[in-house]
Amino acid sequence: LIRTYNLALAGFGNVGKEFVRLMLAKRQLLRTQYGIDWKLTGLASRTLGWCADPAGFDASALLEAPGGSPQPGTRVAGLQDWLSKSQASVLFEATSINRETGQPAIDHLRAALEAGAHAISANKGPVVHAYHALRELAAARGRQFLFESAVMDGVPVFSLFPGGLPAVELRGFRGLLNSTSNVVLTEMENGLSFDDAVKKAQQIGVAETDPSNDLEGWDAAVKVTALAIVLMDATLKLGEVERTGIRNLTAEQVRAARAEGKRYKLVCRARKTPAGGVLASVGPELLPLSDPLALLEGATSALQFDLDVFGLSIIEHKPGVVATAYGLLADFIRAVKA
């Protein structure tokens, strides 16, 4: 027995497009292994506006169209109309993050849950700014609010707890969570200046046009906050993360460290305090090469959890955008099979 779900996708950039591509590639497997099929009945982006068609868009054609434009005549007035005309069972939120407010992603997810759809986010903003409210709303409506892609793409860092690791005590964690900083530091070790290393990271598609979000540690701080809120039950706010970026490191410092058998890495940390709170920080640290984190190159990211029963590290090796898209797909399966 196959059940078909109507999907609504907000955001049709790299992640949104790769998600549609992956859903097409995995369609047969979803049918045979999970009894799931899907139609893309809602699509929204800044360029396209709000488009809905309960019959379903031609997903392959959308990917091939230069502007990714759905058929004309499918535009609706706004979020509410979009959810209702698309008859969405699941909303996928893949717009860009607004780190100060988490909007408009929070509004998208809230409206979806209120309309009776599952709410799945690759966007970190809603986790940092509205985790408890969205989780409670989802529970009240009998739907799922999931966000595995928000940190380390589709690597199951959120899904590990509590199912994979029930009844453990998570005392803290540290890790490398910002690809741009890691690429820039490696390129500086290899001889480039800070500015040229940033350009290189932009050329290979890791850094954004405005890389300050990464280089000032904001991206990493957002991820630490999301992890601490969800996994450590912290009431942490983004502004409470002690944050230093890599801008003030000179190429000379970075190369001198390397010559001494050490490496600078932008390390994220969170730790329970004796008072019951959580202290979190992001900043460059000088690591000896014997530290497993020191070895990680390029876009590779890692988290090392300090549990009461063992130490556990999870490493994501050189991920592409498909890794983020996969997190959305995995959350879809988890949501409808819960």
Added chain:
Amino acid sequence: LIRTYNLALAGFGNVGKEFVRLMLAKRQLLRTQYGIDWKLTGLASRTLGWCADPAGFDASALLEAPGGSPQPGTRVAGLQDWLSKSQASVLFEATSINRETGQPAIDHLRAALEAGAHAISANKGPVVHAYHALRELAAARGRQFLFESAVMDGVPVFSLFPGGLPAVELRGFRGLLNSTSNVVLTEMENGLSFDDAVKKAQQIGVAETDPSNDLEGWDAAVKVTALAIVLMDATLKLGEVERTGIRNLTAEQVRAARAEGKRYKLVCRARKTPAGGVLASVGPELLPLSDPLALLEGATSALQFDLDVFGLSIIEHKPGVVATAYGLLADFIRAVKA
């Protein structure tokens, strides 16, 4: 609402005792977070025989008793009597492995499932020799057959699939899974002869009195087989794993490699073949220091999964016996909350 489960434990060595200790330490948390309580109503070992008391043994007293002996008058005739008199809801199998047959652990688990109990094994033998049969029996009885502790202790390598990683293709994996070999190689790098390195590993409690199971690659081969059968749906037999131990490596070879910036590690591998089978091997490999596996010291173990959506490594840092005991406890929660 608290539900109390009767537990029967086969094997009261290091793992069995640590399991009871951990269950006592986590008792309050199990009650408040999961609504679970427990009584140890069955205990069996070569020394103690089959002991059952439906009122429950005094678990703390068992740990303090020199021989860990339950009250006299609780001995019963054998496995069937033991399961029925203990009224067990869950069997924990923590006896030593018989790698040729998987017995008597398979009989314990089968009898438990047939008696309507969940069957939880820290023993790898039943996974290698009877995975499909025990899984089918469990499904037919509406019970769980779980074995997270069989590889990498309580680290959720089995539990990750499929819940944490639904719809992925696992093309293969490699890893370091034998602590003794890793400790011996490190000690040889540090200047000891092969024999002295083995003695050192025995002194620190990593290697057994007869370390040949580890040094000849059998322990690692058993783990690779279990992983391939469960995660890759392989019909692999233990004898089909291409297996070389570390016995033929000399201290000179190991130190010369280190001097050249490389390290010998006992590497486990499994890979899907184009024909649809799985090829598996265990053997010493010369790894460059840039390989994350090369850095792992001592009892640390690791698995690197080759998935179609990203590369994923999981590292267990310097585990103690509590890590194995935790796997049994986590399986208990998963079984009764499934």
